Amino acid sequence: MSDDKRAEDGWPPLYKSEIFREGPPTAAGLNAVSVEQGLEVFSGAATARRARPKRTYLEPARELPVFAETDVLVVGGGPAGTAAAIAAARLGADVLLVERYNHLGGLSTGGLVIWIDRMSDWTGRHIIRGIANELLERLPTGAVQGPKRSDWGCKDAATAAYWAQRTAAFHGIVTWSPTVDPEALKTLSMQMVVEAKVRLLLHAWATAPILEGNAVKGAIFESKEGRHAVFAKVVIDTTGDADLIARTHASLESDIDEGDIHHCINTAFLLAGVDMERWLAFRRDEPEGFSQFMAQGRKKLSFFEKPFVSWRNDIALFMGPRLAGYSAVNVDDLSAVEVRSRQLAVGHLEIYRTAAPGFANAFLMLGAPQIGVRHSRRLNGLRKVTRQQWDTGKVWSDEIGVSTSLSPKFPNISVPYGALVPAELDNILGAGRHVACDANSHTFLREIPQCWLTGQAAGVAAALAAGAGTSPRAMDVQAIQRELLRQGAYLSPAVATAFNPASAAE
Numbered sequence: 001m002s003d004d005k006r007a008e009d010g011w012p013p014l015y016k017s018e019i020f021r022e023g024p025p026t027a028a029g030l031n032a033v034s035v036e037q038g039l040e041v042f043s044g045a046a047t048a049r050r051a052r053p054k055r056t057y058l059e060p061a062r063e064l065p066v067f068a069e070t071d072v073l074v075v076g077g078g079p080a081g082t083a084a085a086i087a088a089a090r091l092g093a094d095v096l097l098v099e100r101y102n103h104l105g106g107l108s109t110g111g112l113v114i115w116i117d118r119m120s121d122w123t124g125r126h127i128i129r130g131i132a133n134e135l136l137e138r139l140p141t142g143a144v145q146g147p148k149r150s151d152w153g154c155k156d157a158a159t160a161a162y163w164a165q166r167t168a169a170f171h172g173i174v175t176w177s178p179t180v181d182p183e184a185l186k187t188l189s190m191q192m193v194v195e196a197k198v199r200l201l202l203h204a205w206a207t208a209p210i211l212e213g214n215a216v217k218g219a220i221f222e223s224k225e226g227r228h229a230v231f232a233k234v235v236i237d238t239t240g241d242a243d244l245i246a247r248t249h250a251s252l253e254s255d256i257d258e259g260d261i262h263h264c265i266n267t268a269f270l271l272a273g274v275d276m277e278r279w280l281a282f283r284r285d286e287p288e289g290f291s292q293f294m295a296q297g298r299k300k301l302s303f304f305e306k307p308f309v310s311w312r313n314d315i316a317l318f319m320g321p322r323l324a325g326y327s328a329v330n331v332d333d334l335s336a337v338e339v340r341s342r343q344l345a346v347g348h349l350e351i352y353r354t355a356a357p358g359f360a361n362a363f364l365m366l367g368a369p370q371i372g373v374r375h376s377r378r379l380n381g382l383r384k385v386t387r388q389q390w391d392t393g394k395v396w397s398d399e400i401g402v403s404t405s406l407s408p409k410f411p412n413i414s415v416p417y418g419a420l421v422p423a424e425l426d427n428i429l430g431a432g433r434h435v436a437c438d439a440n441s442h443t444f445l446r447e448i449p450q451c452w453l454t455g456q457a458a459g460v461a462a463a464l465a466a467g468a469g470t471s472p473r474a475m476d477v478q479a480i481q482r483e484l485l486r487q488g489a490y491l492s493p494a495v496a497t498a499f500n501p502a503s504a505a506e
């Protein structure tokens with residue numbers, strides 16, 4: 001394709017300088033783009049979505065072979081599903097984990113979201129532990145980059161300034177929020193699942209729940225072999241989009257906070273062959289040059305991102321530009337986001353190679369295999385984390401974990417078991433980025449550590465419920481809490497003290 005033709009279609013020419021002399025590219029078919037809060041806001045869903053025929057097709061009913069009967073069926077092998085499967089299997093449950101791709105870790109690996117958000121609170125206390133901690137501790141040396149334990153909570157200006165450039169200091173406080181090697185995390189997630197004796201089923205896409213009244217009895221999945229049914233005592237939906245729950249009569253929430261990025265979609269990418277220390281020095285020491293560079297990038301591309309550090313100096317992480325206004329559960333929109341994200345990735349490569357210190361030899365190492373969906377649907381749960389809770393420091397009696405808050409002005413956030421239990425369904429739990437919360441609280445409850453946290457709790461609850469022959473909603477919450485503590489999770493002192501009076505001192 002000629003460069004003229006590429007530009008006409010919204011694609012920057014490859015490996016050429018001054019590629020956008022004519023101004024920012026307009027993406028073909030995405031013509032209703034406006035600039036708001038640094039996000040590319042798409043307001044023309046009708047343009048991306050072609051009209052669909054009105055007719056329908058009546059699929060004949062058919063008998064399905066049963067693939068397995070299991071104690072716990074976990075659907076979706078992202079951070080939440082991986083933790084759920086491991087936690088349940090460690091309690092002796094027979095666990096089947098179904099994942100549509102060829103790896104575990106979901107967005108934290110396949111989505112290249114390799115910046116693991118805060119697991120220490122603003123005082124430096126390590127509050128997201130359990131399987132989250134085990135994963136980070138077991139990653140090989142060199143696969144995790146972050147501050148040492150003794151620096152968590154540190155307010156020393158120089159230390160905080162150093163880590164602020166490297167994903168691990170906010171509001172002048174150093175936090176435990178490292179970057180990781182996605183391939184190492186894939187390997188370890190798989191290793192831990194196999195060690196726990198989980199039956200792992202990759203390349204299998206769950207399509208529908210098996211329902212009897214309000215009770216979920218299993219799920220149907222599609223694979224190269226066709227359609228199969230799985231029966232389970234308890235099902236855990238960790239698809240990130242509540243795919244199974246969405247195909248029941250249960251209600252879901254999908255309102256968004258338009259002023260926040262929590263609803264944006266885009267496909268992340270890695271540029272390699274870079275010298276990030278050189279880039280960081282430029283950002284730090286040449287503020288004028290830096291702002292000129294960013295202005296130039298914005299002029300050429302409209303939506304222009306700064307790179308994040310990764311686990312290596314020669315690899316830069318880009319988790320944007322963020323695209324708003326698309327639905328993460330509409331296949332036309334998902335396709336449009338992939339096209340636009342790729343155009344923007346190649347556009348970034350051109351601009352950085354041309355003018356960014358440390359990027360002269362950059363190349364596009366990888367566009368994420370998984371699209372970066374921050375939000376689609378959230379459960380209507382028995383309980384819900386809301387913005388009001390942030391101010392109160394409320395500790396739920398059914399707490400299954402504690403999340404860090406958005407800023408030091410808020411206390412830690414207690415996460416209730418009820419946020420994993422769909423109000424209108426039995427035998428199913430939801431964990432990960434679709435737990436029950438309002439749009440504001442979703443901004444942090446969707447983060448990877450919080451997904452490990454809710455996943456582990458769901459796994460424990462499911463295994464105990466399956467073992468006791470009861471429904472997860474009827475579970476004795478103290479039994480779940482006791483087991484979570486035994487598995488190394490952190491609970492607020494007010495809750496943990498019931499099991500171990502010494503923990504009240506923490």
Ligand SMILES: Cc1cc2nc3c(=O)[nH]c(=O)nc-3n(C[C@H](O)[C@H](O)[C@H](O)COP(=O)(O)OP(=O)(O)OC[C@H]3O[C@@H](n4cnc5c(N)ncnc54)[C@H](O)[C@@H]3O)c2cc1C
Nearest residue numbers: 076078079080100106107117206239240372373432433448
């Ligand atoms: C661009 C971007 C930047 C982000 N930045 C950060 C950050 O800096 N730090 C941070 O901690 N978090 C960040 N997040 C949030 C975080 O990555 C996700 O919210 C988190 O990974 C969600 O975990 P999960 O297990 O709930 O879902 P996912 O990670 O989405 O995993 C769901 C898994 O289920 C599988 N699946 C889905 N549907 C089916 C099905 N029907 N059948 C079978 N398998 C299925 C998927 O393939 C996937 O593996 C970011 C997210 C995005 C998109």
